[in-house]
Amino acid sequence: MTNASDFNLDAELDETDDWDSDEFESGYADEPDPEEDEPTVGAMELAERHALRRVASLRTELEDITEVEYRQLRLERVVLVGVWTEGSVEDAENSMAELALLAETAGSEVLEAIYQRRQTPDPATYVGRGKVDGIREIVQATGADTVVCDGELAPSQLRNLEDRLKVKVVDRTALILDIFAQHAKSREGQAQVELAQLNYMKQRLRGWGGNLSRQAGGRVAGGAGIGGRGPGETKIETDRRRINTKIAKLRRELTAMRGTRDTKRAERRRNHIPAVAIAGYTNAGKSSLLNRLTNAGVLVEDSLFATLDPTTRRTTTSDGRVYTMSDTVGFVRHLPHQLIEAFRSTLEEVADADLILHVVDGSHPDPEGQLAAVREVLAEIDATKVPELVIINKADAADPMVLARLRQREPHSLVVSAKTGEGIREALEAIEADLPRPGVEFHALLPYERGDLINRLHQHGEIESLEHTGEGTIVRGRANDDLAGELAAYTVSGA
Numbered sequence: 001m002t003n004a005s006d007f008n009l010d011a012e013l014d015e016t017d018d019w020d021s022d023e024f025e026s027g028y029a030d031e032p033d034p035e036e037d038e039p040t041v042g043a044m045e046l047a048e049r050h051a052l053r054r055v056a057s058l059r060t061e062l063e064d065i066t067e068v069e070y071r072q073l074r075l076e077r078v079v080l081v082g083v084w085t086e087g088s089v090e091d092a093e094n095s096m097a098e099l100a101l102l103a104e105t106a107g108s109e110v111l112e113a114i115y116q117r118r119q120t121p122d123p124a125t126y127v128g129r130g131k132v133d134g135i136r137e138i139v140q141a142t143g144a145d146t147v148v149c150d151g152e153l154a155p156s157q158l159r160n161l162e163d164r165l166k167v168k169v170v171d172r173t174a175l176i177l178d179i180f181a182q183h184a185k186s187r188e189g190q191a192q193v194e195l196a197q198l199n200y201m202k203q204r205l206r207g208w209g210g211n212l213s214r215q216a217g218g219r220v221a222g223g224a225g226i227g228g229r230g231p232g233e234t235k236i237e238t239d240r241r242r243i244n245t246k247i248a249k250l251r252r253e254l255t256a257m258r259g260t261r262d263t264k265r266a267e268r269r270r271n272h273i274p275a276v277a278i279a280g281y282t283n284a285g286k287s288s289l290l291n292r293l294t295n296a297g298v299l300v301e302d303s304l305f306a307t308l309d310p311t312t313r314r315t316t317t318s319d320g321r322v323y324t325m326s327d328t329v330g331f332v333r334h335l336p337h338q339l340i341e342a343f344r345s346t347l348e349e350v351a352d353a354d355l356i357l358h359v360v361d362g363s364h365p366d367p368e369g370q371l372a373a374v375r376e377v378l379a380e381i382d383a384t385k386v387p388e389l390v391i392i393n394k395a396d397a398a399d400p401m402v403l404a405r406l407r408q409r410e411p412h413s414l415v416v417s418a419k420t421g422e423g424i425r426e427a428l429e430a431i432e433a434d435l436p437r438p439g440v441e442f443h444a445l446l447p448y449e450r451g452d453l454i455n456r457l458h459q460h461g462e463i464e465s466l467e468h469t470g471e472g473t474i475v476r477g478r479a480n481d482d483l484a485g486e487l488a489a490y491t492v493s494g495a
Helices: 009-014 039-049 065-073 091-108 128-140 154-166 172-183 188-204 237-272 286-294 338-342 344-351 366-380 398-411 424-434 452-462 482-491
Strands: 055-059 074-084 110-116 146-148 170-171 275-280 311-316 320-325 355-361 388-393 414-415 439-445 462-468 473-479
Touching: 009 482, 055 414, 074 091, 091 110, 091 172, 110 128, 128 154, 128 338, 146 154, 146 172, 154 170, 170 424, 172 338, 188 338, 237 344, 275 286, 275 344, 275 366, 286 311, 286 320, 286 355, 286 388, 286 424, 320 462, 338 344, 355 366, 355 424, 355 482, 366 398, 388 398, 388 424, 398 414, 414 424, 439 482, 452 462, 452 482
Parallel strands: 055 074, 074 110, 074 146, 146 170, 275 320, 275 355, 355 388, 388 414
Antiparallel strands: 311 320, 439 473, 462 473
């Protein structure tokens, strides 16, 4: 141990003289500044989504009562079942492959996938009764606990299949609704998904035992009957009435939220700000394209329905005109009508846009089918009259022959890659060319104190020529009606 008398302050200070020199490096010199390169909102949302992952080695079947708390983390083992009624074999296989992706996105492990060729689905059991026996054998052999059907099942079909297969049966609509419930983040998105789920559930309520028993009403059993309609109402009727009450409440809330969205849309119309809506099949790369075009920083993930909440970003053209670009919810084949109705206020962003960027996955096995499915939904929301620019994305992974076929099929289209940046500059030029142009031509001499008009012309008009003179600025171009009215006082005679 060093004695206190051995300490020399001057000697210790001399050893620190070289600390200010350029050759000195601290132990933290090579570590990056934690405040640099802050993550985007989308990156933080993606990290949050990946923070809770299901455990593949665990199943939904509980083997020990101590494992109950882990049930929500467990992976369901599913068997896919489809009915092929029209189209080619490739169409049926593509539909089953998409159903497998939906099941995996919802958090399950796909064990087997089978489909049956029929003119129409069986009204009682969806597939033929002999096929049901085969599915039951597959379920027992693989240890599956869920069967997912590639179609919307009637309540009777759902009940009959569960009675014969002895496992849970889920149809395509319930599967998509489950994915939407997992990925909805905003208050409006969650309310829309809940509304769609309740509309779906209302027709499929089932009761066993006490759920079908008569409920007492009035002042009986210590007040247990309060809230019922009286003697004779069953439990299932009470549940249906509560669902209707909740649906009415959600509709009122969504109406209020829709008013906020309409106000913002009216403000853009008042300022004559063009709107561009990005629409397309799910996982076609819409969010990636929005990030590439506007640096929006929204969540990007290689999965179906990764983002549900619409994102709007304000951007400008190369000549300074202001316009907005919005990302919308992805579409899919046989998109449930409950979702279209619940998300109608969101989808109206597409119908009210001045230009639709229709994004299609060029590397998908059936891009033409994606185009047809999206346009079917656009027709349901009355958006077919909006000008459309087809963006064929994922050029880095697509077959050149497929890209050439799509370009021939869709003359007004471009090939891009949101991942590598290929074709982005051409896409921006095409968007600027397709934006609506101001309708009134003008030729005005603006005094120098009216620089505000020059600024508004740069943002909301088109300037063909601009010349500074001793009397003011001579401007020639095009403007909307409101701005042209303000310029009328400065119109050059004989223009």
